[in-house]
Amino acid sequence: MSRIAAMVAMMLLLSANVAFSQSCQDYGISACHPCDSTGNLFCTRSLVPGCGCCGKGSLWDKMAIYGWVQAGVSFNDHGCRNLYTGAPNAPCSRQLDMLSGNSYLLMSKEQSDFSVYQTWLGVKKELDAKHGLDWGFQMDTLFGTDAKFAQCFGDQTFDYGWGTGDYDTSIVQAFGEVGYRNLKFRAGKFATGMTHEALPAVATFFNTISYTCYNLPLTATGVTAEYQAGQRLSFSGGWTAGYHNSFSNRFNDGGFLGRARWSVTDNVNLTYNVYAGKSYGFDKRADADRFGRNYGSASHAAHSLICEVNLGKKWLYMIEGVFADNNYRDGRAHWRSYCGGVNQHLIHTLNKAWAVGLRGEWSNNHGTLFDIPPVSGGEGGDLYALSLGANWTPNTWFVLRPEIRYDWSDYHSGFRPFANGTQANQLTAGGSFIVKF
DSSP, rough: HHHHHHHHHHHHHHGGGGOOOOOOGTTTTTOOOOOOOOSSSSHHTTOOOTTTTTOOBBBBBEEEEEEEEEEEEETTTTTOOOOOOTTTOGGGOOEETTTTTTTTTOOOOOOOOOOOEEEEEEEEEEEOOSSSSEEEEEEEEEEETTTGSSSSSTOOOOTOEEEEETTTEEEEEEEEEEEEETTTEEEEEEOOOOOOOOOOOGOOOSSSOHHHHHHSSSSSEEEEEEEESSSSSSEEEEEEEEEOOTTOOOOOEHHHHHHHEEEESSSSEEEEEEEEEEEEEETTSHHHHHTTTOSSSEEEEEEEEEEEEETTTTTEEEEEEEEEEEEEEEEEEEEEEEEEEEEEEEEEEEESEEEEEEEEEEEESSBBBTBHHHHTTOOOEEEEEEEEEEEEEEEEEEEEEEEEEEEEEEEEOOOOOOOTTBBSEEEEEEEEEEEOO
């Protein structure tokens, strides 16, 4: 931990006078929130430098060091306390039970505990190949309660297991790229961009994250190519080492990750993402006994379609459809799980400092509920969530994000996903703040 602290301190010192030079795609975001005439609130609210017409400046030929800290707390109406496996008095074995706390609220699972969700530090060299050959790189590190979702837990290598208790460390992105005019190649670990709500807190409006993030990979390791077919159309695709794996890929997983982006008009953007591949290590992973996944191989197919619409200067609407299909085989045995859903956002800018948002989501799951074994909810069912949130951004480096959220379910097997498996619905209130440096 002392080495991590030294690294954090060094990067904080270096970043004190560094200008930002970022783009939305660096965070795996499908498209940028448009800037408006009321002070570019959509950009400053999301705190993504370089997004659209915001964020200028560079250092050492487009070199940049950047970061932020996000911290907050959430409470639910059941008062479900945080439960831990192992000896609670031994920090090294203090691991949060997935069913306890706020249950399936990704990025804010710990109930009643003030948590540092993200301490994000990054460094990059911008790739600018519009006029010829150029190269770039990017590395993002994350420490906090969210870091476990960005680790290489698929093959349990690289940054897997970096942490104790509720807090982990991960290398979210570490890639190099080279480009020439309309074509560029990328190799390393990177954000997939398959969901509208990306892992970085600065790229989302709400304090909690939608269920669609559970159904799609957030990071991948591999090699991809991207071609800009015109001002409004681009394509990308390539090989990745399976779901959340590193280049070690000790189970020989593999898959195709592809994307097509189309700016239909200046105010409408469409993005289609696909992942298709196979996993061979379900019977070899250390978690096999815990989750009962003793299958020789598995095939995966995941799709998302995202439409973002700028409704004038004050309104932003997004609708996202997701479908994922997983087939597990071991000899003659066959088990299938699939899930799909629709996620919608409507965000209204009140003035330069305030914006309010409404999010509604429906998620249908069959065969399994996220990481819970099929015996718990084998017949599947529906999950619904409704969130009301706000962003207060008094300046360009601080944002406060209160939120109230209601979740309810209809599981045909009688499984109840909330309050440690005892409730079918859940009311959650909380918030977080982000400090950008």
